[in-house]
Amino acid sequence: MIIYLERDIEHLPLTQNILKKIPQADIVRIRHYKNIFDATVQFPIEESFILARLRWDHVSTCPPGYDWYDYSFFFKSSLWCVFDCDYCYLKWAFKNHAMKIIFVNYEEIQDSIKKVISSVREKDKTGKIIFYASNYSDIQWLDMITQFNASFIPFFEIFPWVICESRTKSANITSLLPFEAPKNYEIAFSLNPESIIQQYEHKTSSLTERVHAINTLIDRGWKVGLRFLPLLPVHEYESVYRKFLEQLKEEIDFHKVHSFSVGSLLFTKEDYKVIMKKNPWFDMLYSIHQKDSTDGFIRFPLKIRTDFYKLFREFLPKEKTSICLDI
Numbered sequence: 001m002i003i004y005l006e007r008d009i010e011h012l013p014l015t016q017n018i019l020k021k022i023p024q025a026d027i028v029r030i031r032h033y034k035n036i037f038d039a040t041v042q043f044p045i046e047e048s049f050i051l052a053r054l055r056w057d058h059v060s061t062c063p064p065g066y067d068w069y070d071y072s073f074f075f076k077s078s079l080w081c082v083f084d085c086d087y088c089y090l091k092w093a094f095k096n097h098a099m100k101i102i103f104v105n106y107e108e109i110q111d112s113i114k115k116v117i118s119s120v121r122e123k124d125k126t127g128k129i130i131f132y133a134s135n136y137s138d139i140q141w142l143d144m145i146t147q148f149n150a151s152f153i154p155f156f157e158i159f160p161w162v163i164c165e166s167r168t169k170s171a172n173i174t175s176l177l178p179f180e181a182p183k184n185y186e187i188a189f190s191l192n193p194e195s196i197i198q199q200y201e202h203k204t205s206s207l208t209e210r211v212h213a214i215n216t217l218i219d220r221g222w223k224v225g226l227r228f229l230p231l232l233p234v235h236e237y238e239s240v241y242r243k244f245l246e247q248l249k250e251e252i253d254f255h256k257v258h259s260f261s262v263g264s265l266l267f268t269k270e271d272y273k274v275i276m277k278k279n280p281w282f283d284m285l286y287s288i289h290q291k292d293s294t295d296g297f298i299r300f301p302l303k304i305r306t307d308f309y310k311l312f313r314e315f316l317p318k319e320k321t322s323i324c325l326d327i
């Protein structure tokens, strides 16, 4: 294992904690993570990761219509996912998608979040604000190294009308269990039928394991979200997803779930071309019809999205569910 370590964050307590957890690692000191992250490297990167400082772009605004909150933001604290979903945008978004980074300057990232909250509060005292933590990583799996939960869960608790969502395909909730259920933190599990997990979501936890983790957290009073995305129109998708929802409804008390959201694949035309070039073996790409696009985005055909919409409307409580299928 090699850890590439930016020199100017070596003194931070989180850096030292992480280094202590992996004492056998070889340390290579570097000036700036981008010199490795953005380079075409010739050496193996699977057995390595970077500890770095995120210097800018800590928080970004979500696109309009992303959810039902008044103000929605993404923030980054790492770029690292151990899972291997065939549809994952990390595969084409970065030159070295196998390169993994933990940004250890949590205090600076939290300062940026505070500034965003203050600027919203100057104009709106009670508007609901959400921060999405996991757009570039599976924070929950990574928490055994990063201690994200220990830092960010208490941090978000002090802000009224604010929530942080951490989304995961991991059933490892060990690092959450020491906490009393927080009021401003939602742990959201991405779910798909087990056959789809097996075929397209490699190395992720099984559906059974995720359901067990969901019920454990619900029993302890946590806010738990269920995320059905991306829905994939596999062979006989209507019956595959119907059986899946019937099974879930038996195993999870939907009344105790904090929120649901449903969505499918959506690409810009440019991204679609890139992913087709990089992942031509991902069969679902061939079910997408570019001809349907009138707005620069491409999606599955309207019939498929309408079928999914009706099915999920039938099973999920309307008042807690956001369905984004552009129909």
Ligand code: SF4
Pocket: 081, 082, 083, 084, 085, 087, 088, 089, 090, 135, 136, 137, 138, 169
């Ligand atoms: S879990 Fe999310 S981030 Fe990780 S590979 Fe799958 S889609 Fe990508």
